Amino acid sequence: MSKKISLADWQAQLGASTGAEPTAPAHADSDLVYSTASGRINSKAAPETLGTAYADGALRVRRETKGRGGKTVLTISGITGSAEQLNALCSELKKKCACGGAVKDGVIEIQGDKRDQVTAVLQQKGYQVKQAGG
Structure with a gap:
């Protein structure tokens, strides 16, 4: 023993x-x-990145109504970055379009059908944008 x-x-x-x-x-x-x-102990963890980029590098601006009670919402996917970067971009888009929105699971959601305004703002910021969906 x-x-x-x-x-x-x-x-x-x-x-x-x-x-x-x-x-x-x-x-x-x-x-x-x-x-x-x-x-x-303070660990030096890398900032968490949200979102997934598409292979062609373009952002997808998609109009959706399914599962939202008939309300139209634009979703912008294909953006990668930290939570702060996505929230800053979402805030800028909401101000330019005069509407509400949020960031959920790395996808920016903008209320209403403002595809032309959102596409113009994203292209001014240097993003390649494709309109997808209906």
């Missing part, structure tokens, strides 16, 4: 046998949130 020892004693034995200070495994650093030795 093995003898139970404390974590501090085990670390001391580990450090004495290798001749160095015990360190945590490299894979544990990514999951580490708090350490008693150094306090809260």
Whole structure:
């Protein structure tokens, strides 16, 4: 039967046998949130990107009414970027079109049928735009 020892004693034995200070495994650093030795660990995670780009690089402006109670909504897909970038672009489009909208799952939704205005604004910003759907 093995003898139970404390974590501090085990670390001391580990450090004495290798001749160095015990360190945590490299894979544990990514999951580490708090350490008693150094306090809260701030991870430097990359900003999360939303949306998926199409192979041709164009944005799709699509008019949809299905599942929305008969209301017309424009969806702009094919944009990739952080949540802040998508929200900023959505805000600009809402101001130019004088309507409401939102960003959902990386797709910008603009209320109403403002395809011509949205397409013009996106082309001014340097995007390649294709009108899709009905």
